[in-house]
Amino acid sequence: MNPHDRLSHVKAIYFDLDDTLCGYWNASKAGLRKTFELHPVVGKSTDELVEAWGHVFQKFSPGLKDNRDLYESYLTSGKETRTLQMRYTLEHLGVSDADHAERWSECYMEQRDAHLVLFDDAKQVLDSLKGRYPLGLITNGPADIQNQEVDTLGIRSYFDNIYIEGEMRVGKPHMEVFERAALAVHCAPDELLMVGNSFGHDITPAMEFGWATVWIRRDSDVPPSSKSGLPEPVPTEGPMPTMIVSSLIEMLPFLNR
Numbered sequence: 001m002n003p004h005d006r007l008s009h010v011k012a013i014y015f016d017l018d019d020t021l022c023g024y025w026n027a028s029k030a031g032l033r034k035t036f037e038l039h040p041v042v043g044k045s046t047d048e049l050v051e052a053w054g055h056v057f058q059k060f061s062p063g064l065k066d067n068r069d070l071y072e073s074y075l076t077s078g079k080e081t082r083t084l085q086m087r088y089t090l091e092h093l094g095v096s097d098a099d100h101a102e103r104w105s106e107c108y109m110e111q112r113d114a115h116l117v118l119f120d121d122a123k124q125v126l127d128s129l130k131g132r133y134p135l136g137l138i139t140n141g142p143a144d145i146q147n148q149e150v151d152t153l154g155i156r157s158y159f160d161n162i163y164i165e166g167e168m169r170v171g172k173p174h175m176e177v178f179e180r181a182a183l184a185v186h187c188a189p190d191e192l193l194m195v196g197n198s199f200g201h202d203i204t205p206a207m208e209f210g211w212a213t214v215w216i217r218r219d220s221d222v223p224p225s226s227k228s229g230l231p232e233p234v235p236t237e238g239p240m241p242t243m244i245v246s247s248l249i250e251m252l253p254f255l256n257r
C-alpha cells in the first residue's frame, strides 16, 4: 500500500518527543559542554570530559532497566541515574569526588533544559495538524524530566493525551503503552499513526501492532557516545515503515483529513 492510501485511514496521531519533535541530543551535547566548562576537572579538556561521559553512558545506560531499584527511582526522577552517570565519568578519569558529581548533575540538568528547542518542522506540523486530528505524545524517560521538557517547549496544549514512561511505570516498546494510547482515542490499529525517531522503540512496535508509521531520521540524532557520528542506519531486511522522512513536513501532503 502506498503512503497516500495508508495514511488516508489515519484518524489519530501519536508523536515521540526526543529527537522527533525536539533536539534532545543537541541539547545534551551543549549542556554537557557548558557543564564541563563551568565545573572543569584539572588537566582535562572539555572534549576529553564529553568523551569520557559518552564512554560511560554506553556502558551504564543499556543495563538501567535490569537494575530494579535504580529503574524505579529513574521513573520518578532522573536525578539519581544522572548523578551516578557523572560519578562514573569522574571515576573513569581517576577522580573520586561525590560533590563534583552532584554539581555536574545539577548543572547538566539545567543546561540541557536551557538548550532544548523544538525543531522548526515540528512546530509547523503540530500547528497544521492541531484541530484536524487528535494528537498525542508517547515518550520514554523519567516523569520529572519529560514533564519539564514538555513545559520548556510549551507544547502541552497541542496534545489530547500525553503518555510518559515514568508516569505509566512502563515504556515503549511495551505493547501496553500502545494499547493504552489506542484505547484513549477509540481507534482501531490501522487508524493510528506513530511518528518517531527510534526504529526499535517507536517504529517496530507500532508496525507490529498494525499502526501506520513515519520514521524521522535527522542528522542531529547522534548521542555523545556515538563512534560513527551518524544517525541510526536503515535496516536492510524486515518490515519497513509507511514513510521514512528527514523532515516532518514531508508527511503533511498525505494527511488531508
Ligand SMILES: [Mg+2]
Pocket: 016, 017, 018, 019, 020, 196, 197, 198
Ligand atoms: Mg525519541
